[in-house]
Amino acid sequence: MQRGDYLVRKMGFALATLIVVIVFNFFLFRILPGDPVKLIIHSPRMTREAQERIRTQFGLDKPVWFDEERFQDGDIIGAFDTQFTAYVRQLLRGNLGVSFSSRLDVGQLLAQRVWRTVVLLTVGQLLAIVLGMALGLIAAWRRGSRLDAALLFWGLFTWSLPTFFFGIILIILARGRLPVGGMVTPGLRPADGLTYWLDVGRHLILPTLTLAILYISEYMLIMRSSVVEVLSEDYILTAKAKGLKTLQVLRDHALKNAMLPMVTIIALTLGYTVGGAIQVETVFSWPGVGRLMYEAVQKRDYPVLQGAFLLLAISVILANLLADMLYSVLDPRVKAE
Amino acid sequence: MKALKQFLRKPMGVVGAAMLLCVVLVAVFAPWLAPYDPKQRVDVKPEDILAPPDAQHLLGRDDAGKDVLSQLIYGTRISLTVGFVASFMSMFIGTTVGLVAGYYGGRVGNLLMRFVDFLMVIPDLPLMLVIISVWGRGLWKIILVIGVLYWTYTARLVRSQVLSIKERQFVTRARAIGASNLRIIVRHILPQVVPLILVQAVLDISASIIAESSLAFLGLGDPTLVSWGMMLNFAFERAFSRQAWWFLLPPGFAIVFVSLGLIMAGNALEEIVNPRLKSHHLFDPRRMVSLILPMPPEPLEERV
Secondary structure, eight states, X not given: OOHHHHHHHHHHHHHHHHHHHHHHHHHHHHHSSSOHHHHXXXXXXXXXXXXXXXXXXXXXXXXXXXXXXXXXXXXXXXGGOSHHHHHHHHHHTTOOOBOTTTOOBXXXXXXXXXXXXXXXXXXXHHHHHHHHHXXXXXXXXXXXXXXXXXXXXXXXXXXXXXXXXXXXXXXHHHTTTSOOSSSSOTTOOGGGTHHHHHHHHHHHHHHHHHHHHHHXXXXXXXXXXXXXXXXXXXXXXXXXXXXXXXXHIIIIIIIHHHHHHHHHHHHHXXXXXXXXXXXXXXXXXXXXXXXXXXXXXXXXXXXXXHHHHHHHHHXXXXXXXXXXXHHHHHOTTOSOO | OHHHHHHHTOHHHHHHHHHHHHHHHHHHTHHHHOSSOTTSOOOOOGGGTTOOOOSSOTTOBOTTSOBHHHHHHHHHHHHHHHHHHHHHHHHHHHHHHHHHHXXXXXXXXXXXXXXXXXXXXXXXXXXXXXXXXHHOOOHHHHHHHHHHHTTHHHHHXXXXXXXXXXXXXXXXXXXXXXXXXXXXXXXXXXXXXXXXHHHHHHHHHHHHHHHHHHHIIIIISOTTSOOHHHHHHHIIIIITTTTOHHHHHHHHHHHHHHHHHHHHHHHHHHHHHOTTOOOTTOOOGGGGGGGOOOOOSOOHHHHO
């Protein structure tokens, strides 16, 4: 199979996943008790016109997903003119509904916050990836040494550490020295320029450190086993026989080849990291999508919850697709499996 | 017997198993160990609220004036229940899917594996968060959600093993003498994968305990049963600003203690059961532990 086919297949899978997520998201919030749209409709705070608008927007006068009567009348296309198609139509227009608690448009609410989560995750992940790969390389190189054993144990230890609890520990340790909550010191505004951004940077230290330290060990462990495998290959022996220094062998031969699996792992870990972001943002009151989700859980703000979940799921699906594409570029051997 | 001897020679595994045993004993004997009954109503005086540790209350009191140590001891029961039941569920689902996908293969097998891929892509904490907040809080709901979501790694593991086992001679022979597919799976293939599955289940217990505590910390724990995650949630929301560390730290360290014990024991078991299991692409970010294995090729220095 050619690379083109490989990519088409991966895209097909991503698309299928996306569709399943959307269908799931629709039915979860409709069928289980506590239907969000019905709740909005019955909210006493809504004006009659607003209720009417939502009713038509979400097609609440129609059946949930399939109109049997119209189907029997021979109107096959019309049979699908239902709440589900109305939901998808609204989704395609970017309309994710209105928050119960803040009365704001969910799409806007998410757009406001998404970059904060992106910053947090990007900085934390970059740190973790670079340090984790370096440590993994060292551990594999010095396999069996005391350093290796210590790194492995550290890996096991962070494994058993819940993300939120590690955040709490860091807060206790750093209390008084670093800001432990929020995104910026109250009173500062973006108009303050550099002072503002430096302050944001200081607030970013602890949350990103929490994510980074926990994820370092994951990348380290993968990198270690990947490098150990590469080091047993014959080309390493050849490189060594050519008279290259150990450092050169590690950097130019071992690192490059061992990095390949990392691409997939980084993408796969992302789904997990997103869960970590919810915990970290909750602990450090970092006003991103994760914190928004936590608040939505507390307030039973279903439209926000639904929108945030969709956003997170779609991002992770797309990131995985991107990793697959990147993989096929990086590894010329990629054909089918 | 041989496996037990091997296990006893691994210090990490023995320590891990001892840690786990401690926690199990605490859970079993909770009513005798706990100095107070956490369900009992207490008359609270203002000075009892978040009172620091003293001789009567070794870990101080919480924001309702209740003994923290007793809650911690009773919380053991909840965490272990979640861990064991959820991982049993995921073991069952994962094994079944893995056996079917590996043995029969074909379209059904492919479809099952695509479903596994699908579940692996969906971020699981947000998913659990959404399901539990719509469905309602409850211990059994949490266990069910974790069990139903955490089986993907087991399924992949079992499938890859079955793919190679089913080509082996004893399977061909069994088929030749007319054994049915079901019989081959249950009598010949399953026993080969059971040790691996059990190791995975041990690691799964820790993953499930951490998942429950995260959900409870995010405010989705069972309101009638105070788990460690829930204690942390209360402590973080109500006692953090008053620096009541005796309320905040013990439940966290309890989670770390039990899951570290499980991971150490599981890791040692895995080394025994499957010395040649390599990482390949069989990994799950939740359980990358299974990748920390000794891989025998000599290190660079010795070879050259």
